[in-house]
Amino acid sequence: KAGVTQTPRYLIKTRGQQVTLSCSPISGHRSVSWYQQTPGQGLQFLFEYFSETQRNKGNFPGRFSGRQFSNSRSEMNVSTLELGDSALYLCASSLGFNSPLHFGNGTRLTVT
């Protein structure tokens, strides 16, 4: 069974630009969660989607948004990039309620 696939693996953007990250979950997994990981803050929850509905959102500014498609694939978007947005962005899928998360390889975003 294929794992969680995230694209692209690396991104370098300039302040003020926007970026879109993509995530394909494990087949059969309908829940997709996004996390931001930085050395100082650890893994911070961004949002969770299930059947195209955002069910929870973390404490991030509105510049961070996401969506999920009918095939469970998900995208997250960050607009008006700031230097502090430089991080590893991790997508994880699960079967849903109470189930463990399975992570993709992540997208490393660098904002210059």
Next chain:
Amino acid sequence: QKEVEQNSGPLSVPEGAIASLNCTYSDRGSQSFFWYRQYSGKSPELIMSIYSNGDKEDGRFTAQLNKASQYVSLLIRDSQPSDSATYLCAVYTGGFKTIFGAGTRLFVKA
């Protein structure tokens, strides 16, 4: 108070010893508990899930849960240098959100 707390370490143990990693959580309603291992430059990988009080063993790994004390631990027996990584405690608190601790760095000395 952080929702999930772990000692950041580093925890250093000799090869063959038992490594003991601890985690406390603040939400009494937490339902599911997970341990992940993360090697430098890689993404977290699931090691263990535990849902009820007591011990759960899987190979060299044992997870222990005490909901009354809001405490979960991971024991690694016969530690190997390849076990050197950061170990993340994660708690499903409900509300479709899993919260992670900051992680404990483990070094196993050959």
